[in-house]
Amino acid sequence: MSAKMTSFWFRTSETVLLVLAFMLPLAFFLRTYDGAAIKTTLFEAGTLVLAFAWLFKGLERGRWELPESARPLALPALALLAWTIVVFASSPYKLAVLPAALKQVLLLLIYLIALLEFGGAGSARRLVGWLSAAAWLAGLYGFFQRLGFDPFLWKGSFGPRVFSTLGDPDRFGFFLALCAPLTLTQWLDPERDWFLRWLDAGLLILLGANAVWTQSANAIVSFLAMCLAGAAILPLVCPSKESLKAAVLASCLALAVGGCAVLAGVDAKRLLEALSALGRSIAEAAQSPVAAGLRLWLAAALAAAAWRARRLFVKQGALSESCYLAGLCAAAVGSLAASALSPDGPPSSASWLAWPLAGMLGGLTALARRGGAVIVIPLPMGETARQRLYAPALLAFAGLAFFPLRWFDSEIEHNTALYHCNRRDWDQALAHFERVSPGTESYVMAQYGKASAYLESDRPSEALAVYAAVEGLSPDFMRVHYEKALAYAKLEDWNNASASHARQAQLDPSFAANYAGWAQSAKRAGDLITAEMAAKAAMALEPGDPAHQTALAEIYMKERRVAEARKLEKQAAQLRREARKKPQG
Amino acid sequence: MNCEAVLNVEDLYTEDRLTPSRKAQVDAHLKSCPLCGGKLAKASPLSGLKSASAPKDLKERMKKLLAKLESAEPAPAPEALSMDSEFWPVVASIAIYLGLALALAWAGPGAPSQKYSPATAEALR
Numbered sequence: 229m230s231a232k233m234t235s236f237w238f239r240t241s242e243t244v245l246l247v248l249a250f251m252l253p254l255a256f257f258l259r260t261y262d263g264a265a266i267k268t269t270l271f272e273a274g275t276l277v278l279a280f281a282w283l284f285k286g287l288e289r290g291r292w293e294l295p296e297s298a299r300p301l302a303l304p305a306l307a308l309l310a311w312t313i314v315v316f317a318s319s320p321y322k323l324a325v326l327p328a329a330l331k332q333v334l335l336l337l338i339y340l341i342a343l344l345e346f347g348g349a350g351s352a353r354r355l356v357g358w359l360s361a362a363a364w365l366a367g368l369y370g371f372f373q374r375l376g377f378d379p380f381l382w383k384g385s386f387g388p389r390v391f392s393t394l395g396d397p398d399r400f401g402f403f404l405a406l407c408a409p410l411t412l413t414q415w416l417d418p419e420r421d422w423f424l425r426w427l428d429a430g431l432l433i434l435l436g437a438n439a440v441w442t443q444s445a446n447a448i449v450s451f452l453a454m455c456l457a458g459a460a461i462l463p464l465v466c467p468s469k470e471s472l473k474a475a476v477l478a479s480c481l482a483l484a485v486g487g488c489a490v491l492a493g494v495d496a497k498r499l500l501e502a503l504s505a506l507g508r509s510i511a512e513a514a515q516s517p518v519a520a521g522l523r524l525w526l527a528a529a530l531a532a533a534a535w536r537a538r539r540l541f542v543k544q545g546a547l548s549e550s551c552y553l554a555g556l557c558a559a560a561v562g563s564l565a566a567s568a569l570s571p572d573g574p575p576s577s578a579s580w581l582a583w584p585l586a587g588m589l590g591g592l593t594a595l596a597r598r599g600g601a602v603i604v605i606p607l608p609m610g611e612t613a614r615q616r617l618y619a620p621a622l623l624a625f626a627g628l629a630f631f632p633l634r635w636f637d638s639e640i641e642h643n644t645a646l647y648h649c650n651r652r653d654w655d656q657a658l659a660h661f662e663r664v665s666p667g668t669e670s671y672v673m674a675q676y677g678k679a680s681a682y683l684e685s686d687r688p689s690e691a692l693a694v695y696a697a698v699e700g701l702s703p704d705f706m707r708v709h710y711e712k713a714l715a716y717a718k719l720e721d722w723n724n725a726s727a728s729h730a731r732q733a734q735l736d737p738s739f740a741a742n743y744a745g746w747a748q749s750a751k752r753a754g755d756l757i758t759a760e761m762a763a764k765a766a767m768a769l770e771p772g773d774p775a776h777q778t779a780l781a782e783i784y785m786k787e788r789r790v791a792e793a794r795k796l797e798k799q800a801a802q803l804r805r806e807a808r809k810k811p812q813g
Numbered sequence: 814m815n816c817e818a819v820l821n822v823e824d825l826y827t828e829d830r831l832t833p834s835r836k837a838q839v840d841a842h843l844k845s846c847p848l849c850g851g852k853l854a855k856a857s858p859l860s861g862l863k864s865a866s867a868p869k870d871l872k873e874r875m876k877k878l879l880a881k882l883e884s885a886e887p888a889p890a891p892e893a894l895s896m897d898s899e900f901w902p903v904v905a906s907i908a909i910y911l912g913l914a915l916a917l918a919w920a921g922p923g924a925p926s927q928k929y930s931p932a933t934a935e936a937l938r
Contacts, residue, residue, distance in 0.1 A: 290821030647924035
């Protein structure tokens with residue numbers, strides 16, 4: 229066994245984790261539809277490198293090991309991993325659910341690797357340090373956005389709300405919230421330089437100000453949840469005078485951010501919606517009780533381990549460990565609370581960072597019982613034989629690393645296709661849609677876009693074939709039935725058009741244009757009762773649109789209800805006159 | 814377990830850190846394989862000291878020694894402004910990141926993001 233090489237793989241893993249912590253919040257690329265799509269690529273590629281570094285380290289040592297004290301924390305994650313794979317394997321729509329399933333698998337992998345590899349206060353300090361550096365940059369960019377200085381294309385995309393490098397106010401808010409208890413932890417760190425502690429205090433103010441500037445109920449709720457978790461947990465897990473000061477600081481910050489948010493115009497009602505969101509989260513969890521139960525098991529195991537470790541660290545006088553245990557606990561509890569309380573559901577990429585932090589928390593708790601037994605999987609081969617495995621392992625790594633890059637390229641292709649769609653250059657758009665590969669997040673969307681491009685370029689038969697493929701990937705995707713109905717209407721297949729409109733109306737009963745189209749198709753198909761019902765629904769949804777009145781008048785004429793038809797035509801004419809007057813006024 | 818597997822866990826075995834079931838497997842192998850037994854004995858020169866125990870007053874003696882050392886230490890000087898070793902790599906990484914980000918933003922492949930283009934905004938309206 230080469231201790232040098234083992235250390236090399238450990239350093240590689242740690243560097244990758246730190247780079248991820250720094251880059252995930254900051255990276256954006258404004259040549260994909262969502263400028264934050266590059267975060268997914270970084271996350272996938274980074275986790276892959278981490279997993280392979282762990283694998284190579286095992287190859288080098290001739291064994292993989294798991295401290296027995298970490299087993300209660302690894303088991304629920306492994307069970308959740310197995311359950312995710314089972315659910316994915318049994319899903320009839322594998323391509324559509326692949327990105328979400330893959331993300332869940334990678335999050336669990338990153339948790340497990342952090343649990344097994346980075347269980348020290350030193351690792352936690354470095355990770356939190358790099359996250360703080362990213363928070364400084366993101367916060368300063370948010371500050372400049374607030375002042376109106378934004379050199380990038382997405383300037384003003386959310387009006388006056390700041391979104392920084394996260395590309396979305398909710399995501400940015402969650403990231404700021406996650407950084408709050410971690411910054412407090414750094415501030416508490418007994419080995420921290422006084423100058424850096426002042427910087428931490430400055431960062432807390434910057435985080436709070438940005439949270440208010442996001443004007444997002446999600447962000448404010450997350451920030452309050454994280455600060456309150458910090459205020460409650462820091463003195464409990466790391467009992468000292470300094471922790472009490474940190475708790476007071478966190479409470480003041482929560483009060484200031486909550487107050488400023490209401491003063492700045494964030495709807496207080498939306499903040500209260502958090503309570504109903506909690507109910508919704510519980511209801512959603514009840515829909516998949518196995519996954520919810522496994523998550524609960526993991527959270528409970530972490531909480532129990534943290535409580536035991538707290539007593540041991542306090543007893544041993546391990547100040548740094550105690551301090552980072554408290555900070556990571558606060559971040560984990562705050563993340564859970566923020567995800568459950570967010571009125572619009574948990575944000576995506578910003579919440580990914582909570583998983584390696586939870587893994588580190590688990591690693592720290594295992595550290596409290598250092599020297600215990602180790603569960604080991606030895607390789608039944610000598611060093612020379614193991615070295616022969618390097619080449620196939622590297623090949624497997626290179627093969628898997630191809631996918632995140634290919635998917636990122638697909639995101640660029642998807643955006644380019646939309647660019648041509650906006651210019652009504654359908655042939656170019658179709659060519660780019662074709663290059664979007666399966667497995668990418670926008671794959672189903674790209675197929676939908678391809679069908680729409682066929683429809684717009686008067687190729688309804690081809691559009692229908694692609695819509696059928698979209699339904700095969702994800703039935704009821706967006707407005708696929710409405711679009712299908714339009715394609716059928718172009719082919720003058722009124723019965724199928726009417727049936728597709730009916731399906732869309734079932735899924736989206738407040739979609740007025742669908743009822744208008746349905747009325748036309750049913751009328752052409754000779755089903756005047758359905759046509760009348762659909763036209764009336766369209767009128768009820770958009771009473772100010774004269775086209776709906778005219779459509780119903782035409783149906784009445786067909787039914788020989790001339791008086792009612794004339795009345796409606798008069799109403800439509802009146803509406804048109806009013807519409808013409810409005811711009812003049 | 815074969816010889817290679819046993820040798821791959823030899824340090825954990827000599828430190829008595831294997832789980833009981835795994836330890837039993839290694840023991841069973843060592844009984845039947847004198848070669849591995851010999852290698853393990855060579856690899857653990859401290860194994861003969863397993864039965865040695867620390868003096869009973871060691872803890873107290875250490876405490877006294879530490880107290881003596883602490884009292885002999887001069888009062889710490891006021892802390893000077895010293896960034897820890899993590900600071901400058903972070904600053905360098907930030908500079909590299911900003912350079913790369915700006916280069917990619919201006920000269921990367923593909924069309925400008927349509928989510929934020931005026932045409933898409935108009936279409937969405």
